[in-house]
Amino acid sequence: DAGITQSPRHKVTETGTPVTLRCHQTENHRYMYWYRQDPGHGLRLIHYSYGVKDTDKGEVSDGYSVSRSKTEDFLLTLESATSSQTSVYFCAISDPRIYEQYFGPGTRLTVT
Amino acid sequence: SQKIEQNSEALNIQEGKTATLTCNYTNYSPAYLQWYRQDPGRGPVFLLLIRENEKEKRKERLKVTFDTTLKQSLFHITASQPADSATYLCALQNYGGSQGNLIFGKGTKLSVKP
Numbered sequence: 001d002a003g004i005t006q007s008p009r010h011k012v013t014e015t016g017t018p019v020t021l022r023c024h025q026t027e028n029h030r031y032m033y034w035y036r037q038d039p040g041h042g043l044r045l046i047h048y049s050y051g052v053k054d055t056d057k058g059e060v061s062d063g064y065s066v067s068r069s070k071t072e073d074f075l076l077t078l079e080s081a082t083s084s085q086t087s088v089y090f091c092a093i094s095d096p097r098i099y100e101q102y103f104g105p106g107t108r109l110t111v112t
Numbered sequence: 113s114q115k116i117e118q119n120s121e122a123l124n125i126q127e128g129k130t131a132t133l134t135c136n137y138t139n140y141s142p143a144y145l146q147w148y149r150q151d152p153g154r155g156p157v158f159l160l161l162i163r164e165n166e167k168e169k170r171k172e173r174l175k176v177t178f179d180t181t182l183k184q185s186l187f188h189i190t191a192s193q194p195a196d197s198a199t200y201l202c203a204l205q206n207y208g209g210s211q212g213n214l215i216f217g218k219g220t221k222l223s224v225k226p
Contacts, residue, residue, distance in 0.1 A: 004155075031212050042218035043156070043201065048210070056210065090155050094212050099144060099205065101212065103155030 004104035023091030032074040135202035142204040
């Protein structure tokens with residue numbers, strides 16, 4: 001987890017409220033990713049970024065938006081949280097010269 | 113349909129034995145395949161990467177093989193130890209996909225008993 005932090009680490013929120021999760025890296029890696037991990041589904045890519053202000057959708061992007069105004073920060077926003085978005089969210093980073101990804105510690109989000 | 117499957121949800125072995133985990137894929141053309149380890153409550157940690165033109169990769173007690181004909185990767189841990197107990201994930205990067213757009217299997221939970 002070195003070099004990648006996620007905040008908050010735990011959050012409980014109500015259906016319909018907006019939620020923003022933050023990923024911060026100190027590695028200066030160009031690529032950043034948001035995944036969700038659910039029992040029975042494994043890790044699924046929500047959105048990713050290949051540079052400042054350059055983002056694209058992953059497999060399960062509906063209901064999520066992202067922003068990246070600085071190399072080190074990648075924000076994931078749930079505009080109006082639903083119970084189906086209860087999950088563990090992981091941020092990851094990688095460098096285009098290598099292919100392995102480095103993951104943050106995760107954020108456990110519960111939508112009631 | 114496209115699938116990536118790790119055949120066992122759980123694998124229990126005795127300390128000192130070799131653990132072999134399987135990752136099969138359908139309707140993908142992987143440029144490379146990666147293996148990660150995940151401990152409870154933690155993010156995945158990268159272990160090994162193998163490219164589609166490589167047959168085998170080793171790192172200490174770990175070995176990965178990649179057979180594009182069988183559409184399968186095998187992950188071996190030799191002389192297993194209780195500290196190797198964790199969930200192991202395979203992930204592939206498909207040709208034509210954006211770099212880093214990995215598709216993950218659901219994982220195999222390995223338990224090594226003393």
